[in-house]
Amino acid sequence: MSDFETVAATENQAARRGPSGEPGTPNQIGAAHKPRSLAGDAWRDLRRNPIFWISLALVVIFTLMALAPGLFTTNDPSDCLLSRQHAGPSGGAIFGYDFQGCDTYSRAVHGTRASLLVGALSALGTGVIALVVGMVAGYFGRWIDAVLSRVIDVVLGIPLLLAAIVLLKRVGNASPTVRITAVIFVLAILGWTTAARVVRSSVITAKEQDYVAAARMLGAGHGRIMWRHILPNSLAPAIVVLTIALGSFIAAEATLSFLGIGLKAPTISWGQDIDTGRIHMRESATPLIVPSTFLALTVLAFIMLGDAIRDAFDPKLR
Amino acid sequence: MFRYILRRLLQMVLAFFGTTLIVYALMFAGQGDPIQALAGERPVTAAQRAYLTEKYHLDATGVGGFFYRYFDYVKSLLQGDLGQSLTGRQIGDILQAAWPITVKLALIALAVAIIFGVTAGVIAGIRRASIFDNSTLVLTLLVLGIPTIVLAPLAQYFLGVKWQLFPPTAGSEPTFYALLLPGIVLGSLSLATALRLTRTSVAENLRADYVRTARSKGLVKRRIVTVHVLRNSLIPVVTFLGVELGNLMSGAIITEGVFNIPGVGFNLFRGIRTEDGPLVVGIVSVLVVVYLVSNLVVDVLYAVLDPRIRYE
Numbered sequence: 001m002s003d004f005e006t007v008a009a010t011e012n013q014a015a016r017r018g019p020s021g022e023p024g025t026p027n028q029i030g031a032a033h034k035p036r037s038l039a040g041d042a043w044r045d046l047r048r049n050p051i052f053w054i055s056l057a058l059v060v061i062f063t064l065m066a067l068a069p070g071l072f073t074t075n076d077p078s079d080c081l082l083s084r085q086h087a088g089p090s091g092g093a094i095f096g097y098d099f100q101g102c103d104t105y106s107r108a109v110h111g112t113r114a115s116l117l118v119g120a121l122s123a124l125g126t127g128v129i130a131l132v133v134g135m136v137a138g139y140f141g142r143w144i145d146a147v148l149s150r151v152i153d154v155v156l157g158i159p160l161l162l163a164a165i166v167l168l169k170r171v172g173n174a175s176p177t178v179r180i181t182a183v184i185f186v187l188a189i190l191g192w193t194t195a196a197r198v199v200r201s202s203v204i205t206a207k208e209q210d211y212v213a214a215a216r217m218l219g220a221g222h223g224r225i226m227w228r229h230i231l232p233n234s235l236a237p238a239i240v241v242l243t244i245a246l247g248s249f250i251a252a253e254a255t256l257s258f259l260g261i262g263l264k265a266p267t268i269s270w271g272q273d274i275d276t277g278r279i280h281m282r283e284s285a286t287p288l289i290v291p292s293t294f295l296a297l298t299v300l301a302f303i304m305l306g307d308a309i310r311d312a313f314d315p316k317l318r
Numbered sequence: 319m320f321r322y323i324l325r326r327l328l329q330m331v332l333a334f335f336g337t338t339l340i341v342y343a344l345m346f347a348g349q350g351d352p353i354q355a356l357a358g359e360r361p362v363t364a365a366q367r368a369y370l371t372e373k374y375h376l377d378a379t380g381v382g383g384f385f386y387r388y389f390d391y392v393k394s395l396l397q398g399d400l401g402q403s404l405t406g407r408q409i410g411d412i413l414q415a416a417w418p419i420t421v422k423l424a425l426i427a428l429a430v431a432i433i434f435g436v437t438a439g440v441i442a443g444i445r446r447a448s449i450f451d452n453s454t455l456v457l458t459l460l461v462l463g464i465p466t467i468v469l470a471p472l473a474q475y476f477l478g479v480k481w482q483l484f485p486p487t488a489g490s491e492p493t494f495y496a497l498l499l500p501g502i503v504l505g506s507l508s509l510a511t512a513l514r515l516t517r518t519s520v521a522e523n524l525r526a527d528y529v530r531t532a533r534s535k536g537l538v539k540r541r542i543v544t545v546h547v548l549r550n551s552l553i554p555v556v557t558f559l560g561v562e563l564g565n566l567m568s569g570a571i572i573t574e575g576v577f578n579i580p581g582v583g584f585n586l587f588r589g590i591r592t593e594d595g596p597l598v599v600g601i602v603s604v605l606v607v608v609y610l611v612s613n614l615v616v617d618v619l620y621a622v623l624d625p626r627i628r629y630e
Contacts, residue, residue: 051456066407148564152625154333159609161571164601166341251465255572258467259590271467278576280469285475292468307459 001074007101044311052308058301065114075106077268087286098273098287099280107108111268115298118183118263119250125244126195126249130238131231132190134199138234139207139226145200156193160252168261176267181261187249194218195241199257202234209233247302254295269293323618330614337606341599352429387591395607400535400600403589409600412585419492420581423574426494426501428559431508439516443551444543446521454517466507470576473503475512487578500577504570508562515558519551526550528625557620564612581628 046052075092079104089096093103103311136146146178165184171182206212207230237240256262257271264272277288359624394401400409442451478486479498484499524547532542549577575587582601589597590598 154336158337159565159606160611162605163340165586165598166602169590169595247463251467254465255467258572259575259587260411261590274467274471278474281475282473282479285480288471288475292472296464299465300460301462304459 034046040068040308045312046308049308050310051304055301055304055308056169058297059305062112062116062298062301065112067113067145069109069113072109073103073106075103076089077102077106077271080104084282086287093165095286099276099283104285104287107273108270108291109113109267110199111273111291111294112298114180114263114267114269115250115253115295118180118187118253119246120304121184122187122191122249122253125184126192127238129192130195130199130242134142134196134238135203135230135234137196138200138203139222139230141204146294149200152193152196158190160190163256164252164256167257167260176264179263180267183253183256187252191245191249191252195238195245198241199234199238202237203216203230206230206233236313240306240313243306243309244303247299247306249301250295253298322621326614326617329398329587330610333610334494334607335392337610338392338484338603339629341386341602341606342391343384344355358411360546374623378396395603397426400604401596403597404592404594407515409597412597413582413601413604416580416582419497419579419585420568420570420574421580422492422494423497423504423581424563426497426506427566427570430502431512434507435512435586436552437515439513439555440512440520440543440548440551443517443520451517458513461506461510466503466570466572469506470500470503470573473499474576488580489578490580497579500570500573500579504566504573507565508559509563512555512558515555516551518546519554523547523551553620553623557616560616560619561612564609564616565614567608595611 041063073092080100082101084097084101085099087097087101093105095104096107098104098107133148137145137152167183167186171179172308174182209226212225212229221229253262254269254271254274257264257269258275260272260275262271263269273291274288274295277285277291281288348462396592398410400413403409420453423537434571437469442448442454470554474486476481485496488496488500529542534547537546570581571583574583578584582605584603586598588594589601
């Protein structure tokens with residue numbers, strides 16, 4: 001149906017195959033004379049991976065663009081004159097003007113902020129829910145795990161786009177801040193399941209480790225064991241999943257804005273610009289191509305970055 | 319087996335009531351004015367208001383009133399009566415006209431995914447770490463990463479408008495040729511995922527003990543691959559494609575909207591655009607059911623195909 005659902009479905013199948021990190025962590029694989037940690041191995045792999053560097057550079061550029069759009073363009077994106085509709089490039093507007101006579105390039109640059117904000121905050125919200133649910137389910141096990149796992153199954157079974165349409169229709173006419181919050185909220189409460197499964201399986205692996213038993217024997221309580229011993233060891237896989245999720249959340253936000261139920265007019269977003277550009281593509285294609293390229297590059301950058309890190313950390317895939 | 323199916327069926331019924339309750343509660347309940355919420359930002363005429371009040375029993379109040387209306391909605395949903403859109407057309411009729419087109423599009427997309435995805439996946443799995451393998455990996459990453467709202471309009475512009483290889487939009491009676499480009503766009507995502515799944519599972523199975531046994535028996539490579547490896551490798555792919563068919567059937571909102579294909583997704587797209595509340599709720603309810611049923615079928619299929627999966 002749409003990209004993020006396909007991604008979710010794939011990851012769902014991956015999750016069905018069970019915990020990815022089998023017991024017996026690769027920490028002991030270092031040779032007798034030259035011990036190397038898993039992270040060291042992964043870093044060596046990453047350093048030689050061009051995809052990692054390209055995606056990292058793109059992420060840095062787009063983050064900078066979101067924080068300080070003034071560095072990339074001096075034109076005001078809301079300075080629109082109908083008289084220069086679809087006009088060619090001039091005075092800083094390197095890609096010309098769109099249907100409303102706004103600077104195409106400037107709008108694309110200024111659209112970065114909303115996209116990254118929604119993506120990052122949804123990923124953060126997702127991460128918090130996933131960590132809490134995954135930790136509790138994985139650590140306590142038994143009926144708590146059974147109940148939470150069923151909850152995950154049910155939420156995973158809800159088609160994201162359809163649910164988002166229903167949820168966001170309720171927002172109606174609201175201020176831009178409320179709209180952004182609503183989109184973030186919807187994406188976070190529908191998208192946390194994959195990450196929660198990953199956290200759960202890595203917590204299950206981590207809690208059987210000797211150091212956890214040692215901590216328990218020293219008299220550490222549940223809270224301390226979870227916070228100090230298990231959390232640091234199950235954070236890495238969750239961060240990788242969340243990096244990829246960040247990319248798909250940006251795509252989801254753009255899709256919702258494209259449909260007209262995500263971010264609306266005063267907020268500049270790529271999804272909306274792609275939609276207007278699409279309608280007028282026969283007159284001028286640049287207002288379609290420019291925001292499309294920005295969106296595709298951003299989403300790709302996050303997905304490729306997460307993918308590269310995951311490959312480096314997963315020795316089975318080598 | 320029977321018990322497994324029964325249990326899954328029971329789960330599905332629960333999920334059905336759960337999701338329809340959520341859809342219903344979100345759309346209609348707890349609002350200041352449910353009729354205005356239905357109509358969105360448009361003004362509601364007195365006639366429409368009276369009609370909707372009577373139709374949805376809005377004069378009954380409280381929790382009892384809510385559940386009365388909810389069961390009313392589920393009852394008509396199960397009877398296939400989806401009500402009317404704000405334009406006065408029967409939603410059932412709209413869906414009946416739209417579904418064959420969506421199914422046609424879904425089948426084209428699935429065919430694209432199977433023909434190219436599975437074949438390339440098998441080759442990439444056998445020749446791991448070759449140039450072919452690496453380039454397909456990068457290509458699939460690109461396809462998976464580029465959102466449909468970028469892919470569909472750009473394909474339409476370059477292949478349809480600029481180079482005129484395909485018709486840029488499909489009309490009310492789309493031909494196979496007009497559906498081909500949207501089908502490829504729609505199928506490209508499934509293609510990429512199917513390719514990756516096939517590749518991983520072929521590569522994994524090639525290292526399995528039974529393949530080593532077959533090789534040491536002196537079987538030729540072609541026979542090992544086609545008979546021994548493929549049969550086991552295609553299990554996850556078949557499951558994935560099953561889920562995918564369910565997804566595709568429930569309408570490709572973006573693709574159908576962009577290419578103007580009058581399928582289910584297009585009607586939902588239009589319903590959202592024109593703020594036609596009843597149409598959106600009607601279509602979403604049906605799509606949720608389609609989604610749940612296709613998930614059930616796939617789970618059962620998975621259990622049948624892979625005897626290693628326990629039914630309990």
